[in-house]
Amino acid sequence: MIIGVPKEIKNNENRVAVTPAGINEFKRQGHTVYVQKQAGIGSGFSDEAYTAAGAEILPTIEAVYAQSEMIIKVKEPIESEYPLIKEGQLIFTYFHFASSRALTMAMIERKAICLAYETVERADRSLPLLIPMSEVAGRMAVQEGAKYLEKPMGGCGILLGGVAGVKPANVLVLGGGIVGTQAAKMAAGLGAHVTIVDISLARLRHLEEVMPANVDTIISNEYNIKELIKDSHLIIGGVLIPGAKAPSLITRDMLKLMRPGTVLVDVAIDQGGCFETSHATTHADPTYVIDEVVHYCVANMPGAVPYTSTLALTNSSLPYALQLANKGWRRACQENAELKKGLNMIHGQVVFKGVAEAWNLQYTPLEGLV
Structure with missing residues (x-):
């Protein structure tokens, strides 16, 4: 198969979808790989490293799309890329x-085969290609939240872990999944008082067992959230419904219950956000303020730590990409139920129910298409 790796062009997106080690694996199994010039430079991988691994470097993104059967990316195509996508081309990305x-x-409109990292799903309902970036984003949420709690950054001026004789900050984590667990670990490690809310008692029982003493667990409902936000300094939203729009757990009216200078970090912004007042921001302009509450809603948080993020992502994505290259998307999805769950669109038909429901579009079941 002919595989293309374009340079990411989303604002401050420095990750790359395939490392030189990945190129070596594709070449070893008989595939041709085109890599756009300087695609890996932000993650610390030079063109020379890709060439040594067997890739051919192409000068432009247009050339990569034009010559490739499968495009492997990190982030979704942006508007300038739409016309480059060919009918029937396989796009494997978030x-x-x-x-x-x-x-x-x-x-x-482009009638591509869209296979989404975020909906590849194992039998146990875990999301193997979302987990590594959720781990990074969960940990970064605390790092960024602590920074924006500083007074010069618009926050209320509290040190996350406090000091002797002074109470630490209160951190509220919405959702006890991968993002929430990693965020809670980081915040607790810095000495904050942390509360995690989730709708699953089984998950809360597990977290109660593994978290340190400065982490509390509370069942998630509107009443409890309204009470908790009154005393929270940093609120991290990490709620996910695979492939579907995230629920809005904090409404505009609830902002009035918060302390001035409270910081909201919406890790669910890629899926529409779990705060009603969220809208996507960039690393170049990461925050905005509504009702004296700081909102951090960067849609590609892991892009700020590309070396770590690229290696974490490609460790998980390469085995799936090799299956797609070796077998073609149809056979690979027939033989691997995890990959099959990643199919969102086939030749212009929406085959993932959550996407169809989000935009009131016709849903086409996969039966007969794969």
Whole structure:
């Protein structure tokens, strides 16, 4: 198969979808790989390293798309890339269709095969290609939240872990999944008082067993959230419904219950966000303030730590990408139920129910298409 690796062009996105080690594996199994010039430079991988591994370097993104059967990316195509996508071309990346109608309609129009990292799902319902980035984002959420709690950054001026004789900050984590668990670990490690809320008692029991003493668990409901936000300094939203729009757990009216200078970090922004007042921001302009509450809603948080993020992602994605290259998307998805769950669109038909429901589009079951 002919595989293309374009340079990511989203704002401050420095990750790359395939490392030189990955190129070596593709070449070893008989595939041709085109890599756009300087695609890996932000993650610390030179063109020379890709060439040594067997890739051919192409000068432009247009050339990569034009010559490739499968495009492997990190983030969803942006508007300037839409016209480059060919009918029937396999695009393997994070799509997060439920957060963007424009992207959804563009991919329907292009009639590509859209296989989304975020909906590849194991039998135990875990999401192997979302987990590594959720780990990074969960840990970064605390790092960024602590920074924006500083007074010059617009926060209320509290040190996350406090000091002797002074109470630490109160951190509220919405969702006890991968993001929430990693965020709670980081915040607790810095000495904050942490509360995790989740709708699953089984998950809360598990977290109660593994978390340190400065982490509390509380069942998630509107009443409890309204009470908890009154005393919280940092609130991290990490709620996920695979492939579908995230629920809004904090409404605009609830901001009035918060302390001035409270910081909200919405890790679910890729899926539309779990705060009603969230809208996507960038690393270049990461925050905005509504009702004296700081919102941090960067849609590609792990892009700020590309070396770590690229290696974490490609460790998980390469085995799936090799299956797609070796067998073609149809056979690979027939033989691997995890990959099959990643199919979101086939030749202009929406085959993932959460995407169809998000934008009131016709849903086409996979039966007969794969």
